[in-house]
Amino acid sequence: MKRLKPKMIFSLRLTTFISWFRRNFGLTDVLNGAGNKKIKVFVFITSLGLIGIIGAIRFFIGPELALSIFYLLPVFLCSWFIGRSAGVAVSILSALSWLYLDLLSKDYFSHFLIPFVNETCRLSVFLIITFIISALKITLAQEKTLASFDYLTGVTNRRVFYELAGIEIDRFRRYSHPFAALFIDIDNFKKINDTFGHQLGDALLYTVANVIKDNLRSTDIVSRIGGDEFAVLLTETNVESAKMISPRLHTLLTETMKKNGWAVTFSIGAAAFSHPPANIDELMRKLDTLMYGAKRQGKNSIKFEAII
Structure with a gap:
């Protein structure tokens, strides 16, 4: 029986993980928030695609270059256009994707716990940015409302x-x-x-x-x-x-x-x-x-x- 190449294994595992994530983390609920649903679907799919592209680049070039900053793009897109829940979900998915790639390159690290420590730090940064972006959007929306309505009468x-x-x-x-x-x-x-x-x-x-x-x-x-x-x-x-x-x-x-x-x-x-x-x-x-x-x-x- 012909063995699958590591790249194909990575692709299959990533696809399986995304399918599991969509089933268990309520993608439908995330997308049913206020706003244009089609835009939210597009943003979420685009974010998943970006995670896949970043992961593929990381897989090909190895662990020497720190590309995790590029995960901030899907994190930002989901936090701003969909909401905090989607931002948190994409943050977790981004960190797990990078952790999986680090584990494939475990020989590169001096201790097996280093990838877990690194991804915990990255996830913390992603989550902080998610909460900042979502809070900023809520604040801007409130300011827009205050600028549009008479505070006394509500009209x-x-x-x-x-x-x-x-x-x-x-x-x-x-x-x-x-x-x-x-x-x-x-x-x-x-x-x-x-x-x-x-x-x-x-x-x-x-x-x-x-x-x-x-x-x-x-x-x-x-x-x-x-x-x-x-x-x-x-x-x-x-x-x-x-x-x-x-x-x-x-x-x-x-x-x-x-x-x-x-x-x-x-x-x-x-x-x-x-x-x-x-x-x-x-x-x-x-x-x-x-x-x-x-x-x-x-x-x-x-x-x-x-x-x-």
Whole structure:
């Protein structure tokens, strides 16, 4: 019977090990995290391929050159694009791959324990880097969230509203999908703050934001763009729908304020666009004009306009 060459034996054993790893370490669970699953699958397979390539190079050139630093690439890819669990798994796999190659070259070392000590140190470095990278990504994600949302009300802030409204304008210009927008100002809010304090004022703002958000679609955008001002972007909304939404929101907000004993009302500027505005500045000017038109009507009212 023809004996297999050492290189072929290495390849077969590495393939067997990878298969065992995938069965026992829950690759499917690793890949089911948040984000694009296809990207995660691609990154994980690429990382396994890199481990195999690095191992093959190490096998051919021997133990004299320290190539273990190149394992940081698959460790980084998995830690960043998939998550901490995948980073830990790839770190372990990388260390075991290098240990296996060291054991094939055991005559090179003065003591049989040296490969185990070396790989323990390498694994420690891989794991430290994995935890640093995953923690960094989590921190960046949290910072991005804080930069996008109003900390008091939990709705998006002015910057996000401007960005999304700009995207909606571009989408309308390209696909002719109508949208509407509202500018809601809380009448007499300053009096509430001055009389009852900022704590009650904060509770009022939080309540207003949630009443608006809870009574719109998940695709609509609610943003706090000023101290007592909110803007709403109603995607895929025609003139008829916008005419119904504005009074309904006004009624819900008014009833909620009365229920809580808060003496405030709402002036709403509403515009339904059958023709896209030139830019976000034109959109906001129109909404601002309509909102102040509602205030000039005596406050607690709606000023609506269909932009054709």
